[in-house]
Amino acid sequence: MESEKYFQGYSGRLGDYLFPEEGFYDMEARHCVSELLARHGGASTPQAFLVLLETFTPEMVQHKIDNPDWSTAQTVSRWENTTKKLIRRRTEQRFADELAAANSSGQE
Numbered sequence: 119m120e121s122e123k124y125f126q127g128y129s130g131r132l133g134d135y136l137f138p139e140e141g142f143y144d145m146e147a148r149h150c151v152s153e154l155l156a157r158h159g160g161a162s163t164p165q166a167f168l169v170l171l172e173t174f175t176p177e178m179v180q181h182k183i184d185n186p187d188w189s190t191a192q193t194v195s196r197w198e199n200t201t202k203k204l205i206r207r208r209t210e211q212r213f214a215d216e217l218a219a220a221n222s223s224g225q226e
Contacts, residue, residue, distance in 0.1 A: 125178050128152035132167075136208045147204050150176050150197075164213035165220050171205060 133151035137144040154167075154174045161167035175183070175197070182193040210217060 123181055125181070126153075128156050130155055136205070136212055143200070143204060147201050147208070150174075150201055151205060153177065163220065164209055164216050168206060168209060171202065171209075 128149055130152035132155060133148035136151060137148035153176055154170055155161065157177075158170055158174065161170055179193055179197045182190045
């Protein structure tokens with residue numbers, strides 16, 4: 119039986135800005151945003167952040183994939199279908215003007 123794994127905690131201003139509430143889903147999303155930026159460098163635009171988000175897998179989820187157990191499918195599904203979508207939606211809401219301007223000028 120595998121011993122319990124502990125993961126580094128992450129925090130950052132973008133995560134705090136996008137997810138200021140203290141509910142479970144906001145806290146999880148805030149952590150994932152901060153982990154993404156800490157592990158993969160800062161994103162200079164909302165578009166760049168969304169591109170990073172598409173290929174990002176949080177350490178906790180990757181650990182479950184690498185060491186599967188009864189809850190692996192649930193963990194991966196929650197990341198792909200709940201947390202990642204929540205982060206994308208909130209980013210698109212909070213940075214709507216910047217994203218619209220970039221889309222109208224053809225930036226990526």
